[in-house]
Each structure stands twice: as C-alpha cells, then as structure tokens.
Amino acid sequence: MAATHAGPSYMTIFWWLFVLTIIEVGVIFTPIAKLVIAILLISLAVSKASLVAMYFMHLRFERLTLGLIAITPLFLGTLLVFLLVPDHSAVPHKTADSVKVAPAAGPR
Amino acid sequence: MSQVATMHPGVEPAESPLTPESWGKLGMWIFLVGDAMGFGTLLAGYGAMRYGSADWPNPYSHLGISLTAFMTFLLICSSVTMVKALEAIKLERPRNVKLFLGLTILGGATFLGLQAFEWTKLITEGLKIYGNPWGASLFGTTFFIITGFHGAHVTGGVIYLSTILAVVGRSHNTARNYMLTEVAGLYWHFVDLVWIMVFTFVYLL
Numbered sequence: 001m002a003a004t005h006a007g008p009s010y011m012t013i014f015w016w017l018f019v020l021t022i023i024e025v026g027v028i029f030t031p032i033a034k035l036v037i038a039i040l041l042i043s044l045a046v047s048k049a050s051l052v053a054m055y056f057m058h059l060r061f062e063r064l065t066l067g068l069i070a071i072t073p074l075f076l077g078t079l080l081v082f083l084l085v086p087d088h089s090a091v092p093h094k095t096a097d098s099v100k101v102a103p104a105a106g107p108r
Numbered sequence: 109m110s111q112v113a114t115m116h117p118g119v120e121p122a123e124s125p126l127t128p129e130s131w132g133k134l135g136m137w138i139f140l141v142g143d144a145m146g147f148g149t150l151l152a153g154y155g156a157m158r159y160g161s162a163d164w165p166n167p168y169s170h171l172g173i174s175l176t177a178f179m180t181f182l183l184i185c186s187s188v189t190m191v192k193a194l195e196a197i198k199l200e201r202p203r204n205v206k207l208f209l210g211l212t213i214l215g216g217a218t219f220l221g222l223q224a225f226e227w228t229k230l231i232t233e234g235l236k237i238y239g240n241p242w243g244a245s246l247f248g249t250t251f252f253i254i255t256g257f258h259g260a261h262v263t264g265g266v267i268y269l270s271t272i273l274a275v276v277g278r279s280h281n282t283a284r285n286y287m288l289t290e291v292a293g294l295y296w297h298f299v300d301l302v303w304i305m306v307f308t309f310v311y312l313l
Contacts, residue, residue, distance in 0.1 A: 010191045017184045025177050028168055028312050038313055045308035049301045056187050056297040066126045066137060073141055077148035084156040 013055045020048050132291045140298045143261075147302050150257060151309050154250045165242035171230070171251070171311050179222050180307050186215030187300045190293045197276070197286045205285070209273045212296065216266040223259050227252075251310060258306055261299050268292055 024044045027037055054060040059067055127133040158164050193208035230251075237252045239245040272292045276285045 010188055010195075014184060014188045018181065021177060021180055021184070024308065024312060025173060028173070041308050041312050045304055048304045052187065052297055052301045052304065056191055056300070057294055063126055066134075069126075069141060070137060073144035073148050076145060077152060080149060080152040081155065084152055 008055065010055070013051055016051055017048055020044050020051075130287045130291070132287060133294070136291045136294045140294065143298070144302075147257070147305070150250075150254050151305060154254060154309060157244075157246045157250060161244040161246065163243040165240070165244070165247050167247075167311055167313070170233075170235070170240075170242055172226070173311060175222060175226055176307060176311050179219055179226075180303060182215050182219050182222070183300045183303050186212045186219075187297050189215065190296050194286065194289050194293055197282060197289055200282060202277075202280075205289075206273065206277055209269060209276070209289070213266055213269050213273065216262050216269065216296075216299075220259060220262055220266065223255065223262075227255075254306055254310055258299070258302055261302070265296050265299050268295060 024041060027040050027044070030037065053070065059070055127137070189208045189211040193205050193212065196202075196204035196208055234241040235248045235251065237248050240248045269292055272288055276289060279285055
C-alpha cells in the first residue's frame with residue numbers, strides 16, 4: 001500500500017479548484033482584450049489540471065520517470081498545435097456550405 | 109517486492125520499476141497517456157477549425173455557462189470523494205469506503221443526467237451535429253464529438269467504479285482493495301482533468 005503523503009489536504013485542493021473555477025467564469029465577463037482572456041483561461045485550466053494530476057492522481061509523489069511519461073501528451077499536443085499553424089494562419093473564411101438550421105418552433 | 113506481489117506471486121512475480129505498488133497502476137498510466145493524446149488531438153483540431161472560421165458562434169452565449177460550471181463543480185466533488193474512498197481503505201473503514209465510492213458513482217451519474225438535459229435543450233434550440241442557426245456548422249460537430257467522447261468516458265467510469273464497489277465491498281483484503289481502487293481512481297481523476305480542459309476550450313474560450 002502507498003505510504004502516507006505529506007502535502008496539502010484533499011479539501012485544500014478542492015477549495016483551490018473551486019475558487020479557480022469561479023475565477024474562470026468571472027474572467028469571461030471581464031472587459032479586457034480577448035487575447036488576455038484566452039491566456040488567463042488557458043493558464044487557469046492548466047493550473048487546475050496540474051492540481052488534479054499532482055495531488056488527486058498522486059503524481060507529485062511518484063517517480064520522476066512516471067511524471068515525464070505523464071506529461072508526454074502535453075508536449076505532443078503542443079507540437080500538434082504548431083503543426084496546425086498553417087491552418088490557423090489561412091485566411092479566415094465563412095463556411096459557405098454551412099448548414100443553417102432553423103430553431104425549432106416553440107410551444108404555441 | 110510489493111505487498112500485492114507478495115500475496116499473489118503467480119499474478120505479479122516482479123515489481124514494476126516505475127510503480128512498485130502494482131503493474132496495474134503502470135498499465136493505467138500508459139492507457140491514460142494514450143487517451144490524453146486522443147483528447148489532445150480533438151481539442152487541437154477544434155482550435156484549428158475555430159480559428160479558421162470567421163463565423164464561429166460565441167460559445168458561452170449559446171451553450172449556457174451556469175449549468176456546465178455546476179457540472180465542473182460536481183466532477184471536482186466526485187474526485188474528492190474518490191480520494192476519500194482511498195483514504196478510508198487505508199484507515200480500514202469499510203463503511204466509509206462504500207459511502208465514498210457510492211457518492212463518486214452518484215456524482216458521475218448526475219453529471220451524465222445533466223449532460224443529457226443540456227444536449228436535449230441545445231438540440232431543441234437548433235444545435236445539430238451538421239449545423240446550427242448561429243454560424244459555422246462545425247460548431248455543432250465539434251461540440252457533440254468532444255463532449256460526447258468525454259461523456260462516453262464518464263459512462264465507462266461509472267460502470268468501472270460500480271464494478272470496483274461490488275468487488276471491494278465483498279473483499280477484506282485491504283492491500284488488494286487499495287490497489288484496485290487506486291487504479292480506478294486514476295481513471296476517474298483523468299476524466300475530471302479532461303473535463304477541466306473541455307470546459308475551458310469548448311465553453312469558455
């Protein structure tokens with residue numbers, strides 16, 4: 001069985017996750033530049049995901065090699081984003097063949 | 109050798125160098141790394157489609173943030189009950205183990221119920237997998253595929269945890285119960301972690 005881990009209690013992590021979620025929802029209604037909002041939201045999401053992985057999944061108390069294996073998708077995901085940059089930089093277009101679906105008629 | 113391996117030498121004859129507790133834990137980590145790549149690919153593809161489109165609808169104007177924020181809160185709570193169940197096994201309190209595992213399953217099932225409610229509401233408002241009244245047709249496609257893929261994981265998690273509850277509830281082998289619950293917990297926390305990213309990228313950004 002795993003040894004007892006020293007570190008913040010699970011309830012402390014819960015309250016951090018709760019507060020960060022409230023901040024996330026608050027950020028989208030803040031009158032600041034969209035880029036700043038995006039950077040803030042991504043930073044908050046990465047912080048929350050790290051808290052879950054480090055404390056709830058006990059990654060902080062595992063061997064370094066396992067930690068490196070666990071963060072591999074983050075590097076590969078980032079690489080994938082850069083591979084898709086040519087698509088991002090393409091001229092934004094309206095989807096001409098978009099299927100516009102009329103909202104369903106409400107009760108009369 | 110780990111306690112589990114000592115008790116079941118025929119099952120686990122050697123220690124895993126990375127996770128001395130059990131090979132199952134290493135296996136779950138490897139599975140989760142692969143699964144994370146699947147979600148990463150979906151989210152990267154979502155980003156590429158979104159930024160390549162000039163008429164992408166504003167997600168939080170149409171998808172509703174309050175319900176999904178509550179769903180996020182629910183998954184975070186279920187992660188806490190999951191670690192509490194593991195703690196209860198360590199403290200040898202079987203009633204608490206059943207209680208906390210049951211609460212985790214209830215949290216997952218409620219999440220699925222709320223997701224079904226959300227999907228029904230959005231479909232009624234006109235969001236379809238092939239189009240929507242608000243802009244780019246891929247908005248609906250990506251929404252249903254990403255949240256559906258995550259929902260399938262939650263469904264799998266609820267079934268997995270129910271099985272673990274049935275097994276752990278009948279067994280008095282603390283070391284084995286701890287190992288089984290820890291491995292299942294890794295999966296459940298991963299589902300929570302992925303939702304944190306989905307909530308940000310699909311609903312908030």
